[in-house]
Amino acid sequence: MVQVGSKTKPVRLADVARAAGVSHGTASNVFSRPEVVRDEVRERVMAAAETLGYAGPDPRGRMLRAGKVNAIGVATAEPLSYFFDDPFARAVMSGVSEACDRTGAGISLVSAANGEQLAWNVRSALVDGFVVFCLEDGSRLVDLARERGLPFVALSFGQDDPTIAALGVDDVAGARLAARHLTGLGHRRIAILSLEFDAGGHGPATREKARTAAYSATRDRIAGYFEAILEAGIDPASVPIYETLNDEATTQAGLDHFFSVANPPSAVLCMSDRMALVALDWLARRGLSVPGDVSVVGFDGVAEGAVAQPPLTTVAQPMAAMGRRAVEMILAFDGRIRRETMDIELVVRASTAPPRAGV
Amino acid sequence: MVQVGSKTKPVRLADVARAAGVSHGTASNVFSRPEVVRDEVRERVMAAAETLGYAGPDPRGRMLRAGKVNAIGVATAEPLSYFFDDPFARAVMSGVSEACDRTGAGISLVSAANGEQLAWNVRSALVDGFVVFCLEDGSRLVDLARERGLPFVALSFGQDDPTIAALGVDDVAGARLAARHLTGLGHRRIAILSLEFDAGGHGPATREKARTAAYSATRDRIAGYFEAILEAGIDPASVPIYETLNDEATTQAGLDHFFSVANPPSAVLCMSDRMALVALDWLARRGLSVPGDVSVVGFDGVAEGAVAQPPLTTVAQPMAAMGRRAVEMILAFDGRIRRETMDIELVVRASTAPPRAGV
DNA sequence: CTCGCATCTTGAATCGATTCAATTTTAGCG
DNA sequence: CGCTAAAATTGAATCGATTCAAGATGCGAG
Numbered sequence: 001m002v003q004v005g006s007k008t009k010p011v012r013l014a015d016v017a018r019a020a021g022v023s024h025g026t027a028s029n030v031f032s033r034p035e036v037v038r039d040e041v042r043e044r045v046m047a048a049a050e051t052l053g054y055a056g057p058d059p060r061g062r063m064l065r066a067g068k069v070n071a072i073g074v075a076t077a078e079p080l081s082y083f084f085d086d087p088f089a090r091a092v093m094s095g096v097s098e099a100c101d102r103t104g105a106g107i108s109l110v111s112a113a114n115g116e117q118l119a120w121n122v123r124s125a126l127v128d129g130f131v132v133f134c135l136e137d138g139s140r141l142v143d144l145a146r147e148r149g150l151p152f153v154a155l156s157f158g159q160d161d162p163t164i165a166a167l168g169v170d171d172v173a174g175a176r177l178a179a180r181h182l183t184g185l186g187h188r189r190i191a192i193l194s195l196e197f198d199a200g201g202h203g204p205a206t207r208e209k210a211r212t213a214a215y216s217a218t219r220d221r222i223a224g225y226f227e228a229i230l231e232a233g234i235d236p237a238s239v240p241i242y243e244t245l246n247d248e249a250t251t252q253a254g255l256d257h258f259f260s261v262a263n264p265p266s267a268v269l270c271m272s273d274r275m276a277l278v279a280l281d282w283l284a285r286r287g288l289s290v291p292g293d294v295s296v297v298g299f300d301g302v303a304e305g306a307v308a309q310p311p312l313t314t315v316a317q318p319m320a321a322m323g324r325r326a327v328e329m330i331l332a333f334d335g336r337i338r339r340e341t342m343d344i345e346l347v348v349r350a351s352t353a354p355p356r357a358g359v
Numbered sequence: 360m361v362q363v364g365s366k367t368k369p370v371r372l373a374d375v376a377r378a379a380g381v382s383h384g385t386a387s388n389v390f391s392r393p394e395v396v397r398d399e400v401r402e403r404v405m406a407a408a409e410t411l412g413y414a415g416p417d418p419r420g421r422m423l424r425a426g427k428v429n430a431i432g433v434a435t436a437e438p439l440s441y442f443f444d445d446p447f448a449r450a451v452m453s454g455v456s457e458a459c460d461r462t463g464a465g466i467s468l469v470s471a472a473n474g475e476q477l478a479w480n481v482r483s484a485l486v487d488g489f490v491v492f493c494l495e496d497g498s499r500l501v502d503l504a505r506e507r508g509l510p511f512v513a514l515s516f517g518q519d520d521p522t523i524a525a526l527g528v529d530d531v532a533g534a535r536l537a538a539r540h541l542t543g544l545g546h547r548r549i550a551i552l553s554l555e556f557d558a559g560g561h562g563p564a565t566r567e568k569a570r571t572a573a574y575s576a577t578r579d580r581i582a583g584y585f586e587a588i589l590e591a592g593i594d595p596a597s598v599p600i601y602e603t604l605n606d607e608a609t610t611q612a613g614l615d616h617f618f619s620v621a622n623p624p625s626a627v628l629c630m631s632d633r634m635a636l637v638a639l640d641w642l643a644r645r646g647l648s649v650p651g652d653v654s655v656v657g658f659d660g661v662a663e664g665a666v667a668q669p670p671l672t673t674v675a676q677p678m679a680a681m682g683r684r685a686v687e688m689i690l691a692f693d694g695r696i697r698r699e700t701m702d703i704e705l706v707v708r709a710s711t712a713p714p715r716a717g718v
Numbered sequence: 719c720t721c722g723c724a725t726c727t728t729g730a731a732t733c734g735a736t737t738c739a740a741t742t743t744t745a746g747c748g
Numbered sequence: 749c750g751c752t753a754a755a756a757t758t759g760a761a762t763c764g765a766t767t768c769a770a771g772a773t774g775c776g777a778g
Contacts, residue, residue: 010734012734026756029736032735038744057734061763063485066735071467079457101439109467126430371764400726423764
């Protein structure tokens with residue numbers, strides 16, 4: 001006689017209490033603090049629960065009373081599958097998972113590509129706080145999160161708003177590291193594959209335009225690249241920049257652009273591993289060897305880079321650590337806004353080498 | 360004067376109503392059904408909300424009343440990072456994501472390796488239903504989910520309990536497909552790398568022992584393999600089986616076992632792509648070419664298989680479709696238990712070929 | 719001026735539990 | 749047996765909203 005779902009109307013704690021002839025409060029204690037109830041009574045209540053088919057306190061009631069939900073929300077302005085498909089997201093989520101596992105919290109994925117839906121989802125998410133993935137223009141999402149009045153941490157949020165808790169890396173330093181690595185190897189003809197300056201932008205760009213880019217990660221990385229380029233005494237005007245959408249099509253367009261000239265670059269700085277991986281592929285198809293003919297440096301440090309052909313030299317963000325730290329910040333939130341910068345690191349693998357001699 | 364979090368005590372809808380001089384009900388309508396409230400009143404309430412810093416109805420209250428949470432729980436008995444690290448889980452989650460995106464539902468990850476914690480998490484998860492990943496012995500988790508009295512669907516649940524909604528593949532047919540592919544190519548010396556028969560089991564095993572395996576996926580796949588083996592007139596006693604924990608160490612132990620004999624197999628049937636990938640690696644290091652010296656067939660159809668060296672022939676489960684369907688079943692649950700079997704498909708890639716001539 | 723009909727608003731009930739001060743019961747002890 | 753301290757139990761208040769029948773208001777027609 002198995003009864004499942006819908007038909008039976010739910011049994012409440014009050015029903016159990018009545019059936020067992022005890023009060024609300026006592027019945028509640030039986031479940032949440034069994035040690036304060038006399039054995040005899042506890043057993044009576046349990047028996048009544050059993051008979052009525054009561055499954056234990058409904059978390060909804062508990063939650064309303066307690067205020068805490070025991071779940072961390074993670075928000076993006078992407079489809080939900082972003083969390084499982086994107087390598088960067090996955091690495092961060094590994095860290096988030098670890099921190100949540102340790103504290104017994106759950107993870108609630110709150111996300112939608114559609115703005116309307118996203119707003120609704122953020123507003124109605126049952127969570128204790130948000131980790132906000134600030135991709136591109138994160139401010140819309142940050143505003144939504146802030147509206148909830150819950151603690152939240154913005155990951156890689158570009159703006160210096162001191163009222164927003166944020167966790168990021170020093171993009172200038174990271175980019176400088178990448179570019180210095182190339183100049184150190186002796187490269188003098190370098191090209192830059194950039195992320196968007198602002199929403200939807202792509203095509204050839206200039207350093208001047210980059211200075212006013214809306215997305216600060218892009219702006220900072222360009223700045224970092226050029227610090228090293230200037231240090232090495234390279235004419236900045238000789239360094240072409242191509243703005244991509246971080247997808248295959250525009251990245252390839254950028255490469256076409258760079259390599260269709262008389263004196264093509266001997267090295268490409270990519271602002272994401274995604275682009276760097278596309279570049280590796282493009283160069284191979286084009287018959288150019290990496291790092292023999294061209295060196296490639298990525299940015300992010302995703303797992304795919306390590307197993308690419310050749311393994312990718314890149315600037316690794318501490319993705320898992322960021323996820324972990326973000327959760328810790330939320331759980332330990334005490335009203336004080338913190339903004340933290342995490343260490344970024346150059347990982348030298350096989351996609352970079354000195355330029356061909358005599359070029 | 361930005362005020363964040365903790366200090367300010369929360370503003371309730373009731374406070375807004377009072378401030379605006381309207382009733383509870385009207386204030387509620389302003390937010391949830393603005394069209395029924397006269398413009399003038401609505402603006403007054405909105406203004407009051409603004410002044411008081413009211414962010415909109417608290418989802419907790421709404422949720423308690425509505426009963427619905429608008430989130431699907433996904434449960435496993437693994438650490439949370441399983442969802443982001445495991446290729447099978449990720450593929451399923453892609454499907455889950457898609458279905459949730461379409462219906463505007465969120466995803467709640469409910470998981471813990473620790474049984475105590477897991478039970479608590481399942482019991483207190485704020486979800487409308489569960490997708491249960493039945494890895495190995497899924498029954499503990501299924502029991503937990505059933506206790507909640509919410510609709511749930513067990514993925515790959517081995518038992519034929521008709522009171523449990525389940526979604527799976529025909530393991531017998533899938534395995535038969537894999538083995539038939541090998542026998543069809545002419546292989547006669549085949550070895551089987553099996554998943555666990557029951558919790559923690561590993562080491563050399565026999566067909567007889569497999570018949571009584573607790574995990575039915577394992578049992579069924581072994582059965583399917585042998586159907587094809589018998590069809591081909593191969594002596595089943597000549598087919599070694601090695602039970603692994605689906606990890607690197609025990610899989611390699613199994614391969615050591617198979618290939619340390621005089622007349623090693625010309626083909627290996629692996630009950631998971633994970634094992635097959637380890638096998639590819641092991642064989643390469645051992646100097647055996649695939650598929651020249653040894654053919655390898657996997658099971659699952661994870662993305663890694665397609666880019667392995669060589670690309671892996673495997674039996675592909677419709678992972679994303681399973682995730683999608685599971686969510687649909689939960690959302691459309693009407694009290695009727697359904698058990699569905701999805702199609703499984705042999706994907707022939709480059710890890711299989713006829714055995715070397717004259718062997 | 720009144721009646722009828724829409725359209726708004728109200729207020730109480732409900733969702734399902736937890737908490738805690740106050741009260742009752744039990745146990746221990748002289 | 750009475751008294752007291754300790755332990756167990758009660759019951760009302762609370763968490764924050766939504767819902768809906770019933771009442772109020774406004775407006776136009778007669």
